[in-house]
Amino acid sequence: MAIESRNKLKTFFETGDIPTQEEFWDVIDSYVHQQDDGILIVDSPEKEKYFGIGKIKAASRLGVQAGGRDNTLVSFHDKKGQPVCYFSFPSQKEEQTGFSIDEGSARGLLSRFLIQKGTGNIGIGTVFPTQKLDIQSLTSAGVTGLKIQNLATLKNQGWILGQTASGDNSDGALSLYENDTRESGGRMTFLVGGNVGINESLPDTTFQVSRSVNDPKTDLDLISGTGIVVIGPITSNIVADYRGMQARKGEYIGTQLSLETDTFNLQRLGGDILFHGDDSVNASFKGIITDDGKLGLGTVTPQERVDIAGAIKIGSTTGENEGTIRFTGTDFEGYKSGAWVSLTAGNGPWTHPAGNTVYYSSGSTSRVGIGTNTVNATLSVLDTETVTQGNTAALIRNNSQTNSSGLDDNRVGIQVDCSGTWGGDPKSKNVGLYVAQVAGQTNSASNIAAVMNGNVVIGGMVSGKQLLGTSSSNVLSIQNGVKPDGIAETDSVQLYSDMLNNIPTLHIMRGNADTIKLYKETALTAADAATVSDSYTAVEKAVIVNLRTRLNQLEAKLISMGLLTAPV
Numbered sequence: 001m002a003i004e005s006r007n008k009l010k011t012f013f014e015t016g017d018i019p020t021q022e023e024f025w026d027v028i029d030s031y032v033h034q035q036d037d038g039i040l041i042v043d044s045p046e047k048e049k050y051f052g053i054g055k056i057k058a059a060s061r062l063g064v065q066a067g068g069r070d071n072t073l074v075s076f077h078d079k080k081g082q083p084v085c086y087f088s089f090p091s092q093k094e095e096q097t098g099f100s101i102d103e104g105s106a107r108g109l110l111s112r113f114l115i116q117k118g119t120g121n122i123g124i125g126t127v128f129p130t131q132k133l134d135i136q137s138l139t140s141a142g143v144t145g146l147k148i149q150n151l152a153t154l155k156n157q158g159w160i161l162g163q164t165a166s167g168d169n170s171d172g173a174l175s176l177y178e179n180d181t182r183e184s185g186g187r188m189t190f191l192v193g194g195n196v197g198i199n200e201s202l203p204d205t206t207f208q209v210s211r212s213v214n215d216p217k218t219d220l221d222l223i224s225g226t227g228i229v230v231i232g233p234i235t236s237n238i239v240a241d242y243r244g245m246q247a248r249k250g251e252y253i254g255t256q257l258s259l260e261t262d263t264f265n266l267q268r269l270g271g272d273i274l275f276h277g278d279d280s281v282n283a284s285f286k287g288i289i290t291d292d293g294k295l296g297l298g299t300v301t302p303q304e305r306v307d308i309a310g311a312i313k314i315g316s317t318t319g320e321n322e323g324t325i326r327f328t329g330t331d332f333e334g335y336k337s338g339a340w341v342s343l344t345a346g347n348g349p350w351t352h353p354a355g356n357t358v359y360y361s362s363g364s365t366s367r368v369g370i371g372t373n374t375v376n377a378t379l380s381v382l383d384t385e386t387v388t389q390g391n392t393a394a395l396i397r398n399n400s401q402t403n404s405s406g407l408d409d410n411r412v413g414i415q416v417d418c419s420g421t422w423g424g425d426p427k428s429k430n431v432g433l434y435v436a437q438v439a440g441q442t443n444s445a446s447n448i449a450a451v452m453n454g455n456v457v458i459g460g461m462v463s464g465k466q467l468l469g470t471s472s473s474n475v476l477s478i479q480n481g482v483k484p485d486g487i488a489e490t491d492s493v494q495l496y497s498d499m500l501n502n503i504p505t506l507h508i509m510r511g512n513a514d515t516i517k518l519y520k521e522t523a524l525t526a527a528d529a530a531t532v533s534d535s536y537t538a539v540e541k542a543v544i545v546n547l548r549t550r551l552n553q554l555e556a557k558l559i560s561m562g563l564l565t566a567p568v
């Protein structure tokens with residue numbers, strides 16, 4: 001029996017021929033037999049014919065039962081009859097079964113595409129997909145990837161998403177490539193460990209955006225498409241490159257975008273702006289703009305609106321704003337009342353323009369003159385004012401308030417120190433305060449060298465000691481109208497005025513409390529001019545009595561004045 005072609009089988013039944021037994025068997029063997037060949041044709045519930053291969057009752061128009069050790073369903077062959085592709089179930093294990101498209105090899109069937117039963121997971125290169133799409137490939141030096149390409153575009157040759165096996169620091173990275181998987185085509189990379197790079201295949205930090213410095217659009221500019229990072233819409237954004245940041249704004253004029261600079265807003269809601277803030281940076285190199293609007297340079301705790309720990313250098317300006325200071329190259333000037341006023345004109349760096357009324361000389365010895373530019377001392381004051389009610393050449397007022405209760409908390413109106421090295425002749429004078437001349441009034445009594453309204457003390461101030469009264473030390477004190485509140489130390493003398501018998505009296509009190517009172521007492525009893533004879537006559541007695549009376553009165557007066565110690 002043989003399988004013959006249809007045309008040959010037709011010759012067995014030509015007119016007048018009687019087919020033989022063998023020819024009938026050839027006809028039977030040349031066609032498919034449902035029972036012997038494992039093919040079942042049945043009617044469906046809809047009375048349609050269902051065709052099953054593998055002695056199964058097909059559940060659809062065509063049903064195929066897996067067979068063979070590879071559980072194949074369908075095989076596809078090339079023109080030479082060689083099988084190149086199979087449909088199969090790759091495993092007998094229920095959790096691993098699925099529909100697979102396989103390729104034949106010397107080791108058996110290799111799955112190229114699998115749809116997993118139960119999960120619907122798709123595996124490419126694996127029969128154990130763990131995700132909806134699981135792509136695996138053993139590529140020791142290359143990329144396992146997925147390519148997407150729209151053939152309608154001419155921009156590039158598509159995009160590839162793949163994992164790298166490189167043997168270097170990018171090993172295991174997930175990258176998005178343009179055109180191909182060469183490094184130059186990498187546009188976004190996720191390294192193992194989490195670092196992400198855009199146009200950077202080996203990102204060094206959690207997120208790194210890079211661009212070739214040879215790219216003319218790397219540098220930010222006021223044209224679109226420049227810079228490395230742009231934050232915000234194209235018409236209002238902040239752009240940055242590896243050298244700086246810039247705020248930009250713009251608008252479209254037709255189809256052309258025009259950009260210009262915009263305000264760069266830092267800490268828009270407040271808070272300090274700190275420069276060089278790392279703890280390892282020296283404080284003198286730091287700067288800050290505080291939340292309350294203070295600027296500090298060389299300090300991070302500015303006390304005033306501008307606080308600079310160092311010097312300030314200024315230059316020139318053509319502006320005319322009140323309160324401005326400039327340096328023209330030869331002169332410091334300040335703009336005041338609509339004009340530039342020299343701060344350094346004249347022979348020294350500081351002077352007032354109107355007749356050198358305030359003058360500062362910058363020689364080896366600095367001097368200041370007020371009202372004169374003939375400065376003969378460190379401070380020279382010349383008052384030439386013409387007045388009708390009197391004037392004062394120099395007035396010093398100390399209105400400071402002290403809240404301390406310390407022993408040495410003193411308020412001094414003027415202090416004079418002559419403490420320099422003395423190199424003159426021993427006969428010359430070292431004078432702390434010298435009033436050379438007080439003249440001009442024709443009434444000489446009106447020419448007064450000094451008027452002191454208050455207590456006068458001669459001597460040094462000693463810590464913890466009063467200058468008047470109790471425990472005062474090493475001073476000659478003059479107090480007007482009030483007796484000191486206590487006794488001075490033994491080496492001190494206190495002068496004060498007090499009322500005695502309704503007469504203002506000068507008192508001199510030593511440190512042992514002995515007091516001498518100086519005043520003009522009333523006259524003693526008038527002297528008796530009677531002649532005294534050789535014998536005690538009545539007259540003699542009267543003279544003696546009179547003399548004794550006067551002496552007694554004188555003694556009492558001296559005692560009352562404190563000029564004589566009273567008898568015990």
